[in-house]
Amino acid sequence: MIHITINGKVVQAKDGEMLLTVIRREQIDVPTLCHHEAVEPSGACRLCMVEITKPEWDGWCDYVTSCLYPAADGLIVNTHAPKVNELRSSILDMYLARHPKSPEIRQLAAEYGVLKTQFEEIVDGNNCILCGICTRICDTMGFHAISMVGRGHGKEVAPPLNMAPDACVGCLSCAKNCPTNYIEYNVSNGNLSIWKKDFKMAACKECGKTTITKEFAEYLSKNRDINIDYFENVTNVTEKN
């Protein structure tokens, strides 16, 4: 166990634990757009930056992304230092210029006092903020169906060659965890489509209710050693009555 000071309060932390984990445990609100507990932190959105210093640094301080910075004994963290707030509003300003139509971005930017961007708005842009949560979740789940394509300002998330990805099983995890709800999908009448690929849903033998796609069920039963019959028996106890 080590001790770090967050906003003046001394708290305990495990050695090597990421600062953001400690900060969140202390119920301190630090905004993030690319963080998800299921995947490795990437440090892409830069909103979780905090000011850190140590007594022996002679007043010098550093600005680091808390999601990637391992807690070390004696560290003094300020999650809302003036410079940190300025950085955050500046980054949100950049986001707002790129995605002026995204309600999620507008709301977060407003919290940091950015109501209108000072930069040139990109009006025909989309709402993908390139946080990489979708691609990292897809990789973590073992599908590798989508990835980042291109670089710089023209970067985008796409399946290989922009065609219906073979590896996708239609679990929808990418779409459901998108912070700006950008990824489109459609579920209707036991059919599901995402990334230009169509799926059939596995239906419960008894009640006909559907939860996941046949492909996903087959993948799970094959790779995770689960009886395939389980997936045809999705009876929901609470809905049975």
Add this chain to the structure above:
Amino acid sequence: MNNRFIVKPELCTGCRSCELACSFTHAVDGVRSLTRITPIDGGFKDLWVPVTCLQCDDAACIKSCLVNALKRNPVTGAVELNHEVCVNCMACVAACPFGCAVLDTQTNLIVKCDLCGGDPACAHFCPTKALEWKPIPKAVKKTG
């Protein structure tokens, strides 16, 4: 670890007190959660059976989770879901043969019984003691 749900269907009246207890116990910010336990109609007249997660030894939900959001609590033995990690892929919902992991459409979170950290509220609230949380009775030696 020694405690188990002891269910006596003949005492269950289907009053759904257990549901309410569960719902309130797991409320988040004043919003009641979807219940993790429910009495189902046993098929005969007036025979109800409260059903909740069995915390299976070889749990299909744990196996189905591709992001390790479901883990067994070593103290209580309950399979607990970490909502921070969960990516809402519905694999566990589909995999559970008893339908005990469900999607709470109000909060968009998957819920399942976590034994309330070792002392389930539902059992406390059962007015007829059809549902109890206590040590497994020792096997009675057959006599004669």
Add this chain to the structure above:
Amino acid sequence: MKEYIGVDGYQALAKVLHKMTPDEVIDEIINSGLRGRGGGGFSAGKKWKICKNIKAEKHYVICNGDEGDPGAFMDRSIMEGDPHGVLEGMMIAAYAVGAKEGYIYVRDEYPLAVTHLEKAILDCERSGLLGENILGTDFSFSIKIARGAGAFVCGESSALMKSVAGEVGEPRATYIRSVVKGLYDEPTVLNNVETLVNVPTIIRKGADWYKSIGTKKSTGTKVFSLVGKVRNTGLIEVPMGITLREIIYDIGGGILDDRPFKAVQTGGPSGGCIPESMLDLPVDFDSLTEVGSMMGSGGMIVMDDTTCIVDVAKYFLEFLVEESCGKCTPCREGLYQLHKLLEKICSGKGEMSDIEKMERLSENVMIGSLCGLGKSGPNPLMSTLKYFKDEYIAHIKDKKCPAGVCPELITYKILDNCTGCMACIPACGYDAIEGKKKEVHVITQDKCTKCGACYAVCNFDSILVS
């Protein structure tokens, strides 16, 4: 290979393997004061020491041959001309840190470098200089070539290692350094081509000899690629501590056409511009950093008074916007917005508030970015804003480009000394010039696209760009 051995090649390796312990090698390199030639200027010996002292299953040595700066080709010339020097340097590094495998990361744009390195590796393997039990000792080492697709960001250490491992070349946060956790999460020494090629010489001639060249804190020599508006362009190898004036006027032979010197841009796209007042600055790691530029990989672009400083900043920003990997927001969006603002200023729509806006944004991008590309990205803008603010103001307030470069801020006029030779009339592709033989011609401003074709053909300096 025979030629290389003929000039004492692999003598250093033999000396190291037979007479020195790894710690002695590291001490020798630390003592020589050799600093990484890739840009950061971190002591090479210290890097090796950290890496060696980390216990791990495997250690790796990587040679960074991903030279992405426009107009720089120092590493290329070394890899093509002296592949064995690079290999020997790598072997010594590997021996010092205890690595068994090494990679040379070369961009695919350098096919000749790849061929030469491949041949050199093959020759070494055949003659027992690479492989198991090199030179009869129990030191084993193998080198593979990893080819990159020429992304500028892949010169960044963590992005390079990802690329070598076959992943997308995106940097990661380096709060845990790559010498601790690098390629395949193992401790990795990553050195630039030029750094490694210095190693055999240091071992052969000794650290004290090496220290006698250059300055106290920046020892040895450095190769620069001197380009731009100087008479003699090309690669130059100079001792550290030489002044910029000596490089430009003595070695470079002065500015083309004896025009006045304006600035020199050092350190590649993310370096900075140094004005005339600082020409007597000694060229070493620390002095350059102090004035807001950097050593970088050693690009040096000389500019005269016909170069528009805003246009230069815009050019470098454009390069960086294209080469940004796009992972982190400040670099991806921030540099893009900076470039947009510069474009606005160049097209005469700039406002004075834009300068302040750029300064603030630059600062935030520098603090906020994930890797070196973003952290140093606004450098060309910041340094030009610092030393050439007048020119920015001229663009914004007077709507004039003093150097006559930005098309939307200049006009072409024909002066009275026009002889009426009519040479410019067919040269103009837009029929903007009218005039009769032996009479002064006139440019119709509405039609003029400011392409400069008339200026190029006029033999009498009658066309005025203002």
